[in-house]
Amino acid sequence: MATTTKNRREFVQMVGGLGVTGLSRALFPSWMPRMAFRRADDRVGGRAAGDVLVAISQRGGMDGLIVVVPHGDGGAYYDARPTIAIPAPGKGAGAALDLDGHFGLHPALRPLKDMYDARHLAVVHATGSPDPSRSHFEAMEFMERGTPGDRMTSTGWLNRHLQSAAWQNNSPFRAIGMGAIVPSSLAGAAPALALQSIADFHLKGREDQIAALQQTLAGLYGTTAAAGALGTQAAEAFATLDLMSKLAATDYTPAPGAVYPETDYGYGLRQVAQLIKAEVGLEVACLDIGGWDTHEAQGSATGALATLLTELGQGLAAFYTDLGAAMAGVTVVTMSEFGRRVGENASGGTDHGHGNCMFVLGGGVKGGMYTRWPGLGADQLDDGDLAITTDYRAVLAEIVTHRLLNPALDRIFPGYTAPPLGLVRSR
Amino acid sequence: MTLTRRNFLQLSGLTAGALVAGNLIHWTADSAAVAATIDPSLHVLQRLTWGVRPEDLRKINSLGISGYLDWQLAPEQIADPAVDAFLRTQPTLGMGYKELYALAEKNDSSIYNALIWGRIYRAAFSTRQLYELMVEFWTDHFNIPLPDLIVEKTVDDRTVIRRYALGRFRELLGASARSPAMLYYLNNADSHKEHPNENYARELLELHTLGVGGGYTEADVKAVARAFTGWSAGSDVPGLFYFDDVSHDYTEKTVLGHRLPAAQGIEDGRQVLDILATHPATAQFISRKLCRRFVSDRPSQGLVDHTAAVFRASGGDIRRVLRAILSSTEFMQATGQKFRRPLDFMVAGLRVTRPTFDDPSILQGPLTTLGQVPFLWHPPNGYPDAARPWLNAGGLLNRWNTAMLLAGGLDDSIHVDLDARVPPAPTAVALVDSATLVVLGRLIAAADRAQLVAFVADGSGPQTLLTSDMRADKLPALIGLLLASPYFQWH
Numbered sequence: 001m002a003t004t005t006k007n008r009r010e011f012v013q014m015v016g017g018l019g020v021t022g023l024s025r026a027l028f029p030s031w032m033p034r035m036a037f038r039r040a041d042d043r044v045g046g047r048a049a050g051d052v053l054v055a056i057s058q059r060g061g062m063d064g065l066i067v068v069v070p071h072g073d074g075g076a077y078y079d080a081r082p083t084i085a086i087p088a089p090g091k092g093a094g095a096a097l098d099l100d101g102h103f104g105l106h107p108a109l110r111p112l113k114d115m116y117d118a119r120h121l122a123v124v125h126a127t128g129s130p131d132p133s134r135s136h137f138e139a140m141e142f143m144e145r146g147t148p149g150d151r152m153t154s155t156g157w158l159n160r161h162l163q164s165a166a167w168q169n170n171s172p173f174r175a176i177g178m179g180a181i182v183p184s185s186l187a188g189a190a191p192a193l194a195l196q197s198i199a200d201f202h203l204k205g206r207e208d209q210i211a212a213l214q215q216t217l218a219g220l221y222g223t224t225a226a227a228g229a230l231g232t233q234a235a236e237a238f239a240t241l242d243l244m245s246k247l248a249a250t251d252y253t254p255a256p257g258a259v260y261p262e263t264d265y266g267y268g269l270r271q272v273a274q275l276i277k278a279e280v281g282l283e284v285a286c287l288d289i290g291g292w293d294t295h296e297a298q299g300s301a302t303g304a305l306a307t308l309l310t311e312l313g314q315g316l317a318a319f320y321t322d323l324g325a326a327m328a329g330v331t332v333v334t335m336s337e338f339g340r341r342v343g344e345n346a347s348g349g350t351d352h353g354h355g356n357c358m359f360v361l362g363g364g365v366k367g368g369m370y371t372r373w374p375g376l377g378a379d380q381l382d383d384g385d386l387a388i389t390t391d392y393r394a395v396l397a398e399i400v401t402h403r404l405l406n407p408a409l410d411r412i413f414p415g416y417t418a419p420p421l422g423l424v425r426s427r
Numbered sequence: 428m429t430l431t432r433r434n435f436l437q438l439s440g441l442t443a444g445a446l447v448a449g450n451l452i453h454w455t456a457d458s459a460a461v462a463a464t465i466d467p468s469l470h471v472l473q474r475l476t477w478g479v480r481p482e483d484l485r486k487i488n489s490l491g492i493s494g495y496l497d498w499q500l501a502p503e504q505i506a507d508p509a510v511d512a513f514l515r516t517q518p519t520l521g522m523g524y525k526e527l528y529a530l531a532e533k534n535d536s537s538i539y540n541a542l543i544w545g546r547i548y549r550a551a552f553s554t555r556q557l558y559e560l561m562v563e564f565w566t567d568h569f570n571i572p573l574p575d576l577i578v579e580k581t582v583d584d585r586t587v588i589r590r591y592a593l594g595r596f597r598e599l600l601g602a603s604a605r606s607p608a609m610l611y612y613l614n615n616a617d618s619h620k621e622h623p624n625e626n627y628a629r630e631l632l633e634l635h636t637l638g639v640g641g642g643y644t645e646a647d648v649k650a651v652a653r654a655f656t657g658w659s660a661g662s663d664v665p666g667l668f669y670f671d672d673v674s675h676d677y678t679e680k681t682v683l684g685h686r687l688p689a690a691q692g693i694e695d696g697r698q699v700l701d702i703l704a705t706h707p708a709t710a711q712f713i714s715r716k717l718c719r720r721f722v723s724d725r726p727s728q729g730l731v732d733h734t735a736a737v738f739r740a741s742g743g744d745i746r747r748v749l750r751a752i753l754s755s756t757e758f759m760q761a762t763g764q765k766f767r768r769p770l771d772f773m774v775a776g777l778r779v780t781r782p783t784f785d786d787p788s789i790l791q792g793p794l795t796t797l798g799q800v801p802f803l804w805h806p807p808n809g810y811p812d813a814a815r816p817w818l819n820a821g822g823l824l825n826r827w828n829t830a831m832l833l834a835g836g837l838d839d840s841i842h843v844d845l846d847a848r849v850p851p852a853p854t855a856v857a858l859v860d861s862a863t864l865v866v867l868g869r870l871i872a873a874a875d876r877a878q879l880v881a882f883v884a885d886g887s888g889p890q891t892l893l894t895s896d897m898r899a900d901k902l903p904a905l906i907g908l909l910l911a912s913p914y915f916q917w918h
Contacts, residue, residue, distance in 0.1 A: 195821050205837070216881070295624055345622040
């Protein structure tokens with residue numbers, strides 16, 4: 001198939017009705033092991049399966065006002081940020097990359113501009129969690145549990161999605177958190193795997209004893225009351241070991257042109273791409289990229305934040321290139337616990353604020369700006385910070401409903417009614 | 428052959444007094460039944476140490492539980508020769524700013540490795556076990572991540588955390604507030620009255636004292652930030668605290684309903700610390716965290732209230748607060764309810780196998796995989812102290828692999844002498860029981876014991892006679908399995 005010579009848009013239109021997974025066997029390299037978990041087509045037992053969702057948490061509170069620059073606000077923006085603002089498009093080196101005449105992307109996010117122009121990237125500004133907390137930890141918990149302001153919620157929004165989705169699969173890779181710990185968004189009864197490295201996911205020991213060690217461990221975790229909550233985890237570990245040994249048997253080579261950043265985040269995205277291509281039943285993947293708590297010396301077109309944005313953009317671009325046509329069945333969403341103050345502080349940084357921006361990327365995304373801009377005038381701010389006009393749950397609800405095909409919003413975001421935004425196509 | 432408990436102990440080369448006493452082991456060979464309950468002394472040791480060793484059992488049996496607690500609560504009176512000797516090999520841990528900065532300029536990794544290995548070594552091998560647990564607690568509470576602040580954190584560890592770990596909370600808080608490591612980390616060092624940096628102020632309220640929901644407002648955060656303008660470091664003498672009156676906001680402020688009069692200067696910050704240290708929400712917050720660390724992930728409100736009352740009545744005397752928690756019925760009944768965090772797990776393993784290393788920085792690999800290298804948690808709230816974030820399939824596998832590593836035989840640079848740990852045993856079952864006692868301080872359920880016997884005897888019976896070759900072949904993996912077992916993950 002000469003799909004590489006066609007542009008993605010044409011390709012997606014071409015395969016539209018079939019669903020990309022129906023074609024995947026032809027598209028994916030022959031060495032990739034096939035597992036039993038992923039649907040062979042888009043409908044199983046009359047129930048539709050949804051996109052793979054990749055949720056990226058930018059921990060620390062991203063400064064959305066330097067990422068998606070409201071250059072159209074003029075003095076209200078530039079006067080508040082004498083040393084760290086990004087110049088308006090056309091205003092010399094390091095200027096913003098214009099999106100719609102009012103907003104522009106940080107120049108380090110050039111790869112996202114290309115996706116935006118291809119209409120695979122939606123940008124939502126002045127969004128976030130409506131709870132006023134400026135505490136990292138509280139805001140993160142609220143965001144990940146999906147019930148801002150309610151400290152009693154013990155499960156994460158993604159776990160509630162996994163529990164309530166019509167499509168269920170029993171793969172140990174159904175939901176993963178890249179890293180040492182499972183994020184709060186995945187907390188709950190549906191199993192989730194914390195994964196650092198596919199290659200390192202095997203039991204170590206003397207080669208001639210490994211089989212006996214594994215058998216004994218399985219016995220210890222399977223029979224004893226002492227295992228308690230660990231019994232389930234152990235069973236999952238053994239199932240995963242089995243699959244992982246098949247996956248790790250070959251080196252993964254990303255598609256030509258896909259160059260991931262050599263960071264935990266880049267390595268994580270690369271492995272998510274590998275798992276998607278291997279069709280091991282992955283439905284939800286969570287990744288972190290940290291370092292956004294820029295209280296000092298955040299820089300502008302260059303500097304600390306620019307470096308971080310380069311990593312963010314490069315990772316997304318590599319993932320997008322790597323998955324190619326498979327992006328038709330993948331949605332990526334970025335979020336951060338809160339934005340940062342409009343005015344810069346004495347240290348050339350910004351303190352904790354409120355409204356922020358989110359990116360939604362994927363083959364099913366309509367692309368463009370989805371923003372009701374509240375403005376930066378003194379009377380338009382929320383306690384000195386960018387106000388929120390779009391609840392972040394509206395963005396997620398849209399993805400859940402139309403891309404993950406789960407209508408159970410009352411379970412995922414209880415007590416919240418999401419207004420339609422129209423930023424994705426129905427799958 | 429019928430083995431009674433008495434002759435088992437003789438066979439294994441241990442006397443009852445050496446390893447166990449009283450009713451610690453509820454076991455007879457006839458039924459091989461193991462009581463589900465754990466002896467109170469063993470429970471106390473599981474929580475007050477980083478891992479129970481035979482000598483700990485001897486100690487608590489001679490002092491009694493209450494006497495043991497008294498002993499551990501006075502660490503300055505406990506001789507610690509191993510750590511004294513260790514510290515002589517780690518000069519950077521005793522250095523001041525001048526020497527450390529000079530060394531750091533040479534890009535010397537010894538400062539970094541010494542701090543991390545020092546944390547692990549002292550946890551594993553100090554006689555002041557409870558003190559080292561409190562050092563860990565406050566290290567998380569006043570978290571400052573490496574590697575950027577390696578010099579400042581080396582000094583902070585010694586002069587803030589270790590100096591006041593069992594002191595009064597107000598002293599500890601005050602030392603932390605003046606610590607250059609904290610001032611740099613949370614950006615107070617260059618806060619200025621024109622644009623106060625709120626980072627430290629917010630975490631001071633949220634993480635160090637009142638806690639989220641502790642009754643402060645955004646206005647309080649801003650006022651506290653103004654109060655701490657000028658608290659800085661490194662002006663004339665690199666690394667030292669100083670008060671910069673040019674940066675300080677001398678106007679009047681209101682914090683939590685208290686008035687901070689104009690023109691106070693450095694007194695503003697001190698007054699804020701006084702207000703916070705004596706605030707009821709702080710007593711609640713610190714008490715809850717301590718109860719969570721020492722009792723269970725969900726301590727009762729009653730215990731927290733009782734602890735908070737002691738906190739307030741004692742003026743934040745950490746020893747008295749700890750004694751209140753550790754003397755409670757709820758503590759005594761919380762056997763096995765805490766899941767070992769990765770560092771707890773690794774250190775407990777080290778206490779069992781006592782390896783020596785060609786280069787101890789090899790431990791940073793497994794700790795990275797497990798997710799808990801000391802001092803590398805980036806956000807200011809410290810590593811999670813409840814089971815949930817650590818409980819997952821991937822983390823479990825990493826524990827199993829770490830267990831096998833610590834048991835020896837897998838890496839040539841890690842030297843373990845298991846024969847010095849595990850007494851001679853004639854049969855498969857004797858070796859299993861002997862190793863189980865060494866690792867867990869007690870015996871385990873019959874079904875689990877049978878699993879281990881089958882491993883040691885290659886499927887033959889419990890009375891299979893062991894040659895020295897068979898012992899050498901199986902013992903490392905047997906110890907690894909015990910460290911990897913569910914029993915060892917909870918304490």
